[in-house]
Amino acid sequence: MKTFILDINNTEFTIEAQENSMLLWILREQAGLTGTKYSCGIGQCGSCTVHLDGKPIRSCLLPVSSINKGQKITTIEGLSEQKLHPVQQAWIDAQVPQCGFCQSGQIMQAASLLDENPRPTRAEIRTYMNGNLCRCGTYMRIMEAIEIAAEKMPQSS
């Protein structure tokens, strides 16, 4: 066991873990942040997507020892400081979730997409979101919600 200090959602966590412990299990089992889900464990489905310094990563494949000091981890619980992130609001507006299990990952991926590309085309949305599986088949509404969020988000550049 080793001690790791992690910055998760702007809170410092002191974690005892094996070096090869995956961030997913740290988040869920130790930090109590269960919005991030386990579904495949091999980076195929995207249910465990969180942000590392603002970029989407699959937490099921990220060993805790590879996270550098000062790197910021953001989970669905920390995506927005106060009210909902525009992507989350758009998810409600378009009534996206069905079972809901994959949606934290979808939302984290979508938030990154709009961060990088504030006005994505449908084709760009499809490519960027292709690694996030949804078995209930909510893809049509996810695309719609991303477009709603893009409309509403402040355009910085």
Added chain:
Amino acid sequence: MKTTPAPINRRQFLKSTGGVALFIGVSGIIPTILSCENLGKSNGLLPAHKLTAWVQLMEDGKMIVYNPAAEMGQGSMTSLAAIFAEEMDADWSKVQVEFSPQESATYGSAGWSGNTKIMLSAGSRVTKGYFPIMKRAGAQARYIMLHTASKKWQVPIDQLTADNGYVSSVNDNKRISFGDLVPDLAIPEDLPDFAEGPFKAPSEYQLIGQVLDRKEIPEKVDGSAIFTMDIKLPGEVHAILERGNLHGAQPVLENENEIKAMDGVLLVKTLNYAIAVVASTLEQALKAKKGLKIRWSNSPAAGFNSQKAYATYEKILLDPGNKGREITKIGETSSALRQARKVYTADFKNDYVYHAQMEPLNSIVKVAEDGNSAEVWVGSQQGFDSKLGVPAALGLEPEKVTIYLQYLGGGFGRRSMTDFVTECALLAKELPGKPIKLMWTREDDVRYGAYRPLTLQRLKAGVDRNGSISSLEHYIVGDGGNLVASGIKNDHYYIPNQYALWKEVTEGIRLKHWRAVGHGPNKFAIECLIDDIARDQQKDPVVMRRDLMQKSPRAIETLNKAAAMADWSSERKPERGKGVAFLERSGTLSTGICEISVNRKTGKITIHNFWSAHDAGLIIQPDNVKAQIEGGILMGISSVLTEQITILDGKIQQSNYNDYQILRMEDAPENVETALIDSVESPQGVGESGTPLVACAIANAFLDLTGKKLRHLPFTQERVLEALNT
């Protein structure tokens, strides 16, 4: 940071936070009002009387409506409460929804036969089954509110009316909210039964038929929705099993001592199909699983090769010694086929498919220290009415087992099985007092899945002098009983002579209902054959179906609507094909039309449009019904284009989403459009209506575009190329 949510405790589901629960015996028992602060009294009453608490009222006007069904994304958390609130005239903005206790005698809907009651969220039966129950309970609750105001104001009840959470008096300006009536709530001595109403007329509906936001969506977008996997109980320990990839094989653990010595391992147990490890932490349990050295016995499935099965099945099909089991017999097909002007024969195949719900199976069971009771936390489609088989597994009376139902991260039929609950109960029995949190890894979930069965189907149809289909024979060879039979009937097509026969095989592979069950494969076969015939007879496939639907105007309406949406009669765009399919599932009539193109070099099919029209009776929540249809169609596209479990020497060849490919966003259609036919008939099931439309609609569009036939599900690129090259 959000703290870990406290465990959900429904042992005393009447909250001590105040308010009253209105117990309404929908089977005619006098209602009772209980203060939620008097838990002792209510707990005594609950088992003593078959009373049903559907609602809890608070003085601030908030109310909790209890949902007796599973919530797996199909919207029961909203639709059932909406039916209740509609009939009660409640203020929807004040309605919260929670799961009811899992007690089928009180919260069940009509079972399969006689006076039985079941709590089962399967077969698209929830809205259909609970519509009359919720309506009646809501009407009774409304009457109690009116009666209370009548007493309070000394105004005759027939001069009172309710609207949006208020009671008002017709003749003066008196108006009072339901919440303000709570301290005075009074049960009438002669509460009308409301078995036959009176209920609101559909024209008076204010909630039913409106677009209501789903109640549980906000918690599904901020990460706070709790699935079983997310519950953390004090003292919990973690169970992981290794189940191998040969169904029916028994394990021998060769390094038990080594595993027992691993960090955190508390228990190693050999089950007759798996090795179970219980450890203090999940990571320890997962690590121990990796270290297991297991020797597996042979099994009845050994030697089975799924892709070679079709040749064997054909022999079975032709074997006159194997009489099979008759499913349908209408008229006389053999003489009709002899007299037919032309006979069409075609074979259809479908490989095994897996549920692939995003949340791997999991459950938590805690057996009390004294072993005399148990608690279960699980996302289940319920069943074994309604204690999920746990009492039998533990040798306990059903009332000693409490089920706390949780959200399901997908069901699709898989969670109507209880294997992932009862095995956890057996482990919990070994460690009484400790909550055992069992999780299947994705690999367990795939390999030890329970699939939609592989079948071979042979269809024969005879066409008479007028070009009408006068007879249809449908033969199936496959495993799984009813799993292969659903959808074989053609109640909305007028075909005077019909015959269906099933020949059973047993391969030792685990099987289960998979969204729409046999409708997927059977409608694929029937609807494709119709298009073959139409093409050969130079008839338009929509016209051909309209003729077949001559005795079913409701069916025709869906066909006409879908054809209009798809602009069916207009000329096809270059390199595009359109295909139509019709079916009935769970009482809903559906016509779907899809538009595709095909890459003739790679064999890749692209779905451009999927239009569909449905008559599902009265629609409770139109947007949610559309979401169900859209999702069903996407799941159908997924299964039809890529999904395939293959079995070699009895061993399941797939293990995760890398080798069991489900639909990704890049392959989702450009457009999915759904229309619902206006109706005030009883609501029907919609959860499974979209999925089985897809195989036949795609194959028929492929025929339209290329003149070639796709006969084997899934339509992998190799199979598409093969069809193109015939």
